[in-house]
Amino acid sequence: MSSAWTGRARATDDDIKELVAKLQSLLPEARRRSSGRTSAAKLLKETCSYIKSLQREVDDLSDRLSDLISAMDDNSAQAEIIRSLLS
Amino acid sequence: MHREISPGNPNPNPNPNSPMPGFCYFLHALARIQQDVAPQRSPGKKGRRIRRAAYASMAVAAAPRRMAWSRALLRRLRRRSASPRRKTITVTRKKTRTERQEDELRRLVPGGRRMDLCSLLEETGDYLQCLAAQVSLMQWVARSISE
Numbered sequence: 282m283s284s285a286w287t288g289r290a291r292a293t294d295d296d297i298k299e300l301v302a303k304l305q306s307l308l309p310e311a312r313r314r315s316s317g318r319t320s321a322a323k324l325l326k327e328t329c330s331y332i333k334s335l336q337r338e339v340d341d342l343s344d345r346l347s348d349l350i351s352a353m354d355d356n357s358a359q360a361e362i363i364r365s366l367l368s
Numbered sequence: 369m370h371r372e373i374s375p376g377n378p379n380p381n382p383n384p385n386s387p388m389p390g391f392c393y394f395l396h397a398l399a400r401i402q403q404d405v406a407p408q409r410s411p412g413k414k415g416r417r418i419r420r421a422a423y424a425s426m427a428v429a430a431a432p433r434r435m436a437w438s439r440a441l442l443r444r445l446r447r448r449s450a451s452p453r454r455k456t457i458t459v460t461r462k463k464t465r466t467e468r469q470e471d472e473l474r475r476l477v478p479g480g481r482r483m484d485l486c487s488l489l490e491e492t493g494d495y496l497q498c499l500a501a502q503v504s505l506m507q508w509v510a511r512s513i514s515e
Contacts, residue, residue, distance in 0.1 A: 300489035307496050325469035328492060332476045335499040339422050340415075342506040347414035349513045350402040 304328055390429025390498075391505060397421035398509070420445060422506060426498045437491045440479025 305313060305324055312327045401417050424445055430438035463471070473488065474480035477495050480488055 296486050297489065300486060300493070304489055304493050304496075307493050320466075322465040322469050325466065325473055328496070329469065329472045329476055332473075332492075332496065332499065335496070335503055336476075338503045339499070339506065340419060342503065342510060343419035343422060344412075344415040345510055346398065346418050346506060346513070349510060350398060351414065353402060353513065 390425040390502070393428045394421055394425035394502075394505060395509070397425065422502055425505075426502045429501075430494065430498055433494065435491060435494050436483060436487065437478040437480070437495045440482075444478060 301321060301324060308327055308331055312331055398418065398421065401414060401421065423441055427438040427441040427445070431442075470485070470488070473492060474483070477483075477488065477492050480491070483491060
């Protein structure tokens with residue numbers, strides 16, 4: 282995997298390996314290549330894809346919340362916040 | 369603020385630095401947006417404001433950990449107008465697949481362009497966890513409101 286970054290400072294190869302492994306562990310199960318060795322490029326690609334899908338979810342949820350709170354009146358917004366902070 | 373006020377641990381990998389400050393920030397921002405009685409000029413406006421609040425609350429939650437992505441995101445959010453990005457054309461040798469993926473990652477992670485590779489990987493891990501936590505939070509709020 283270290284050869285994937287040809288020309289980079291060799292001194293941090295182990296650090297990079299460690300961080301790449303950690304990154305892999307942060308991907309959800311479905312996105313992890315369970316077949317032991319994963320190429321750096323594949324891992325980065327999965328990571329980028331995961332980030333994009335999370336960002337899309339934030340967009341979609343923002344629209345959804347916008348619709349939901351438009352349907353609320355003033356009192357219930359306050360009530361919802363108080364309820365969630367004290368429950 | 370009690371730790372029990374967590375949205376039912378929706379995050380399968382609970383972040384030890386739980387997004388508590390971001391949680392309150394987001395809820396208050398939502399309430400402010402909801403109370404804004406100014407007539408909505410376009411239907412997407414509230415959605416965009418909520419989206420901004422989501423990213424702001426993520427950055428706020430990450431601030432104690434002094435993450436570079438958090439600072440970069442806050443800078444980006446504070447810029448009122450979108451400053452046109454300099455389009456620098458540089459001719460380079462053909463990049464490896466890994467290098468192209470690294471470039472894409474740098475574009476996706478706030479502040480990613482300025483980081484060395486090690487920092488980029490570290491910051492990416494943290495950014496991912498925060499994004500996932502923010503999504504869980506928003507799902508929880510949506511569920512709570514719609515019940």
